[in-house]
Amino acid sequence: MTTHHDIDYGTPARRSEDLVTLEIDGMPVSVPAGTSLMRAAAEAGVMVPKLCATDSLEPFGSCRLCLVEIEGRKGFPASCTTPVAKGMVVHTQTDRLQELRRGVMELYISDHPLDCLTCSANGDCELQTQAGVVGLREVRYGFKGANHLESEKDESNPYFSYDPSKCIVCNRCVRACEETQGTFALTISGRGFESRVSPGQDEPFMQSECVSCGACVQACPTATLQEKTVIERGQPEHSVITTCAYCGVGCSFKAEMKGNEVVRMTPWKDGGANEGHSCVKGRFAWGYATHKDRITKPMIRAKITDPWREVSWDEAINHAASEFRRLQAQYGRDSIGGITSSRCTNEETYLVQKLVRAAFGNNNVDTCARVCHSPTGYGLGQSYGTSAGTQTFKSVEHTDVVMVIGANPTDAHPVFASRMKRRLREGARLIVVDPRAIDLVDSPHVKADFHLALRPGTNVAMVSALAHVIVTEGLVDEAYVAERCDPTSYAQWREFVSRPDNSPEALEAELGVPAEQVRGAARLYATGGNAAIYYGLGVTEHAQGSTTVMGIANLAMCTGNVGREGVGVNPLRGQNNVQGSCDMGSFPHEFPGYRHVSDSTVRASFEAAWGVELQAEPGLRIPNMFEASLAGSFKGLYCQGEDIVQSDPNTQHVSAALEAMECIVVQDIFLNETAKYAHVFLPGSSFLEKDGTFTNAERRISLVRQVMPPLAGFADWEATCKLANALGYPMNYAHPREIMDEIALLTPTFSGVSFAKIEAMGSVQWPCNDDAPDGTPIMHVDHFVRGKGRFLPTQYVPSTEKVTRKFPLLLTTGRILSQYNVGAQTRRTPNNQWHSEDVLEIHAHDAEERGIRDGDWVGIESRAGDTVLRARISERMQPGVVYTTFHFPESGANVITTDNSDWATNCPEYKVTAVQVARVLQPSTWQREYQRFNEQQEELLNHGR
């Protein structure tokens, strides 16, 4: 078993082309200018004792343990705060230094519990280690003086404990909260002897602004801030590097283990996406993997009103295969299909689409990216020639102007948000385009230069207005456009956006944003230096989602902001493997690598490899499957790792469509909402139980490594193979690496990818092939993938979802930090302590008009349906706009959302629903029916287990 011990160099690496050579303990050392003596020594293999220094934080110089001697200089400078200089001669180990360090350590230990043997950090305590290093043998001051040994613990946080008696006031936690996370929730309260770490205004952690990212726990050198799982289970004995299964940031973690039991997940400092940082979900909310609700036995039933019956894997698989073949014989080859999941690995999604195309013999395969970022795939494909973001996350370190459109990174992509906030604190300017006042608009040491609080549904008008200003005020980077872009489309677009009806003044009433603010933001974006756009589902989940994506691509091209560090167009992907599931050919019209099924050359390559004839016509997208089901031509579905009943819009429409099918096979780790309509349940495996890869929003492919055996006996990819074989289509792999080898063989942008390469490099960003053997961090560097960048017109078409007297408010939906999408994972963790129910955020004016007080139950009615939530009066909202999350099934947030969808991709228009809100006293009719149905389904489950 391997244990990954990170080397802590004490201070961060410095970047400089100037190398400085000095001598440390008789050894010549060359390091970049600006490097600390501590780091220079560590790079030469000399570890200077330290307590307040760690290489994720800027040096602080408080503990006085890292003192060194420098020839020709007086005194004993701290090596962490002293930069190297040419010709320096440094001594880190002398008798005098030894004496000083021992004296410092003696003072620390005089006010520290001597309970090492029973301490939770025993074996992983820097204070203990350094006491040993400096040779502390006695504490002359005794332990009877004033001390903090009786200080009360703060156990309020569900994941970590704060024990002030063990605090050495090194400030690492405070600095981590500031520098790494950017929340500024911690401080040192009191002075001198009274100094102690304090969340907020001396509040318990859970009552403070702390977001439980774990950076303070990670930084703590003692047991002061300690994971409760370590307190309960003891120190881990081995660790495995893997990739988080939550959002599209794709953080690398060390799963620290005791046998097959996870003790803790700690962010891996060498992870390219997160570089040692984490959020509350990835760091702490992994307990769902062994939750009692996990279903670990296959089950079948004839009707959804029948009890489930536990059966063997063979029986379940054979039953599913037989049902699928029966349906095809009865209703035709195209009467069944499959849905892949962005929560599953690349290899698993690849296999599901392969099963649909090769074993079902049709192209009725889609993925949950349909309902989130499918417009990104279409829009960027049209403009630039490839369906992916252009940058690395690290690129933001070179950005001068950040524009965030329809994204809420601090909640939905928190680890990237921390990177972004760090750059903003360094002075980068910020434009936020969002109907809500998201955290980024005004948070500690970050304030947006412009918050364009537009009306929901007017994104296209906004990007056209921004473009209008750039073009008509002569801010276009004409040289870049002339060299890199298609001149005909540019001329047409230029004429289009220059029209007076695209001016901010003409669109002011529609947008609800003062024209001068739009002009100011456009000028800043075009002239502020390196400008980067980050966007999310607030862009894509609209009737004109694809048009906005193309409008964003236009803005970046016309200002020359594509193809280098610090710029670009960056879709923030919602789930861990949205990018990967799209790359793997999950869409019904294209094979892996975004190649249309009608391309006979591409199709022939897959037919040769898979040994079957493949269809050349596109299949059904998810909403089309529902329509076809209701029309009687779609009868069976294989749904892996996706909960369409809770996550897709117009819940009643979705459930009716599922009820109209004859065989639904759900593969999941829990009996999710979709499984309640299923006839076959195949128990899934969590990310801890299988090998594979995830591809994050940077196109970064990272390994997911198995740390425990699958609870149900098989990983998801193995279950898909079994189903294919039972259908008569041979599918046999010994390990997911063989699946990736097949993907590489058939997909030009992946031809250089292999598990061995990812293992060697840590991660790799596609395209990775002969032209880019080490991958491609930045896209479109010399030219766009499609050749010349294409400008496309962005005619604003108002949503058909209009406000009326009956439905006078616009509802928009989103996520919150502590919960994740449908909540299947996070609802089964203590994250519920932060967010235990979905609430309706409403502006005080709208609330007052309706007699609504904070905490009241309110009915929300749309043209699609109605539900009841608790109201929260919120300053984030603008009048006329309300907001909720969709993490709890009983909330019925998607009972209200409509069937409207993006014109190009059918991505639902979640972000614009006209509603009325009123005080009510009881749950909605749908909620009461849901409660009845849910209880019935749980009974049917319990009956069969």
Next chain:
Amino acid sequence: MDAENLVKMANQIGEFFAAFPDRAEALDGIAGHIRKFWAPRMREQLLAFVDASGAAAGLSPIVSEALSVHRQRFEERAA
């Protein structure tokens, strides 16, 4: 499939391509998009509904024109 919904989807596609200054390019774009992304049963049903309903089908003029000019692309089905 709900024919009225197919008409609505087709009209949405038409609204995007209507902004193209070159009419032929716009018509080609509409037909190409539907050919590329709609399953055959969706195209067939749209055609059947429009043929049966005529102007009452509710297709926008530009989509009607695209369907008329490029009807073969709506009808054809790859082998």
